[in-house]
Amino acid sequence: MDRLSLEILAIIVSYLNPSDFIEYVSVSRQWQFAIERYTFRSLRLKSDDYDFFTRVCSDSHRAAAIAELEYDVILPAYSDEQCAKFESEKDEKANNEAFTNAIKRLFETLHLWGNPSNDGAHKMRGRPIMLSLGAYSTTDPRYREAKF
Structure with a gap:
């Protein structure tokens, strides 16, 4: 074999x-x-699974296999009362911060994959990754779990 x-x-x-x-x-x-x-060619990742993702993809062959990555940033939850209202400045700031931090972590990892590791090997072979970004809160009506 x-x-x-x-x-x-x-x-x-x-x-x-x-x-x-x-x-x-x-x-x-x-x-x-x-x-x-x-x-590993096509992965869908949520920002709250990020630590697991970095551990699993720490092997160079796994990182190098990724061709498509869908990355969903999970934004802070909000109450049912807030659901029907426009986002407050405080909520907007919290969402922006959560999104910025999640994207920054992702790009820091992708950057490391393109640089030599401690053993001098490159994890990515200069191959592009198709990246799709999304963001939602688990309390958004579309993403709420059905309550029975």
């Missing part, structure tokens, strides 16, 4: 059902890399 090229493995992985990846990821290191190249 370790004699298959990464290109051939990538083709095989593309035909697998993603629910079966867990069975194949432990076949060998080469299979793990091929499956992670596929699964």
